[in-house]
Amino acid sequence: MIEPNIEKKSKRLKPKKFLFHIVTSAIALIMLYPVIWLIVSSFKESSSIFVTAHSLIPEKFIWTNYADGWKGIAGQSFGTFIKNSLIIVGLSTIGAVVSSSLIAYGFARIQFKGKSFWFACMMVTMMLPHEVLMIPQYIIFAKIGWINSFKPIIVPQFFGHAFFIFLIVQFIRTIPVELDEAARIDGCGRFSIFFRIILPLITPALATSAIFSFYWKWEDLINPVLYLNKAELYPVSLALKLFLDTESASNWGAMFAMSVVSLVPVILVFFLFQKYIVEGISTSGLK
Amino acid sequence: MKSRAFKDNLSGYAFISPFIIGFTAFTVVPMLISLYLSFTNYDLFTTPKWIGLANYKEMFFGDEKFWKSLSVTFYYVLAGVPLRLMFALFVAMLLNQSRKGIGIYRVLFYLPSIIGGSVAVAIMWRNIFGNDGVINALLFFMGIDKKILWYQDPTSALWTLILLAVWQFGSSMLIFLAGLKNIPPTFYEAASVDGASAAHKFFKITLPLLSPIIFFNLVMQTISAFMTFTPAYIISKGEGGPLDGTLLYPLYLFQKAFNFFQMGYASAMAWVMLIIVGLTTLILFKTSSLWVYYESKED
Numbered sequence: 112m113i114e115p116n117i118e119k120k121s122k123r124l125k126p127k128k129f130l131f132h133i134v135t136s137a138i139a140l141i142m143l144y145p146v147i148w149l150i151v152s153s154f155k156e157s158s159s160i161f162v163t164a165h166s167l168i169p170e171k172f173i174w175t176n177y178a179d180g181w182k183g184i185a186g187q188s189f190g191t192f193i194k195n196s197l198i199i200v201g202l203s204t205i206g207a208v209v210s211s212s213l214i215a216y217g218f219a220r221i222q223f224k225g226k227s228f229w230f231a232c233m234m235v236t237m238m239l240p241h242e243v244l245m246i247p248q249y250i251i252f253a254k255i256g257w258i259n260s261f262k263p264i265i266v267p268q269f270f271g272h273a274f275f276i277f278l279i280v281q282f283i284r285t286i287p288v289e290l291d292e293a294a295r296i297d298g299c300g301r302f303s304i305f306f307r308i309i310l311p312l313i314t315p316a317l318a319t320s321a322i323f324s325f326y327w328k329w330e331d332l333i334n335p336v337l338y339l340n341k342a343e344l345y346p347v348s349l350a351l352k353l354f355l356d357t358e359s360a361s362n363w364g365a366m367f368a369m370s371v372v373s374l375v376p377v378i379l380v381f382f383l384f385q386k387y388i389v390e391g392i393s394t395s396g397l398k
Numbered sequence: 399m400k401s402r403a404f405k406d407n408l409s410g411y412a413f414i415s416p417f418i419i420g421f422t423a424f425t426v427v428p429m430l431i432s433l434y435l436s437f438t439n440y441d442l443f444t445t446p447k448w449i450g451l452a453n454y455k456e457m458f459f460g461d462e463k464f465w466k467s468l469s470v471t472f473y474y475v476l477a478g479v480p481l482r483l484m485f486a487l488f489v490a491m492l493l494n495q496s497r498k499g500i501g502i503y504r505v506l507f508y509l510p511s512i513i514g515g516s517v518a519v520a521i522m523w524r525n526i527f528g529n530d531g532v533i534n535a536l537l538f539f540m541g542i543d544k545k546i547l548w549y550q551d552p553t554s555a556l557w558t559l560i561l562l563a564v565w566q567f568g569s570s571m572l573i574f575l576a577g578l579k580n581i582p583p584t585f586y587e588a589a590s591v592d593g594a595s596a597a598h599k600f601f602k603i604t605l606p607l608l609s610p611i612i613f614f615n616l617v618m619q620t621i622s623a624f625m626t627f628t629p630a631y632i633i634s635k636g637e638g639g640p641l642d643g644t645l646l647y648p649l650y651l652f653q654k655a656f657n658f659f660q661m662g663y664a665s666a667m668a669w670v671m672l673i674i675v676g677l678t679t680l681i682l683f684k685t686s687s688l689w690v691y692y693e694s695k696e697d
Binding site for chain 2: 128131132134135138139142143145146148149152161162164165210213214216217218221222223224226229232233236238239240241242243244245246247248249250251253267269270271276301305326327329330332333337347348349351352354355356363366367370371373374377378381382385388389392393394396397398
């Protein structure tokens, strides 16, 4: 590798190193500026947010924005919205990861008739614009009376998620088949091979899938917009949209405060699992 | 005694059965319904009425908004995707060095992409580019006295969406970074010995060797750019304004279906979108042989 060489060089070429940090920090600052601005604004007085938009230091910190925002909207506290989001995200993620890993094992390790056909079907699903499915799915779920419940959002996740299946299949293929064969000789059936041998080895792929399922469901807006019409069922994303729609109250501080709250779990997961996330992206191209 | 092949077939189908059930129930059946509805007049409450190709005729010859939303979408894709990829490649090359703190930079650059799809970010973006927003405040600070009314002019309103997409370059950057790390350093060393300039190295080594990764990013980002919905929906408050300047195709489709209850028409629009995305992907694949360089694997 060339690394030690570069290290030596960069010690000698001080100005170049300096320039690198200047340029990179400048870009990083531009990247993060909007986020910092959002956080700072959530502590400003609603009336002064746009008067002092250029300033990143509030004249005084207004904590009540958070209390105001937490009171929520349409008679529901923000706690309700967070609870709803957690139910939807939690169940969806469990469903997607469990089903996708079973399906992935079938595709990766078992030879059966018609396998390539079903695999191709799965790959096509990944490319399909969801607009094509949105209307008929809405009609079906409306006909069976699932409107105003979490079911249309959660239940489909229990039948595997194409991207996660693909990701886990690719991962299982890196595990030596000899492990399966050895377990088979020891008298293990397919299911116990999957459960005892494969499952512990694919945790990085499962973690990546779980993290992305969390992100996609947490920020999902269109499904809640379609299927949930009662404020007490709203997840965080839809509640924030409602905040924005009723902005005539112009309680900007509260809205920004709740925007920040809605990002806390996302950023928390990011910093806790960034190793998995970065690996998951660069190997699979998710997100 | 049953054969192993029979047992394998049985257990194979047992493992993938959730996929087969889900694929049938949530993809195949909806697609057939959608195709049928695209030839009907359907308002969700009365029975669908067969009208043949009338929806498609109306779309192509009678609906100016359809063409408008299509051109807005193409503008968004053609401007946004290349800018995003160029920026991603630039930053990836910047980060492809072994220096102290590189891990922190990588994380910081990636953060906007991870929070990017959320409603909070769209709300924030709307206010940053608002008339009294921080962008105008900064321009004023720098001595530019004229306020830019970003959301009054259709083109600049669309550009706020494009800039939002460019800002979220993180995932492409990470894929580029992984690709750059796979280029053997000996190539660059040999070029240096031959006295090649930095630009020469970039065009003769980096770009060709990275072209499969560029292609992958291009396809993925193009498909997802065609489907952009949430930011346009939030930033324009579901209207797609001003003057339909941010009326991305998925947003117009959504309006037709769920504001005007023209389910048949919206289904026809969905099929046109499917064909456009399919054709675009096909064209990208067909033209890829002209510029994507695949190393023949000899080892």
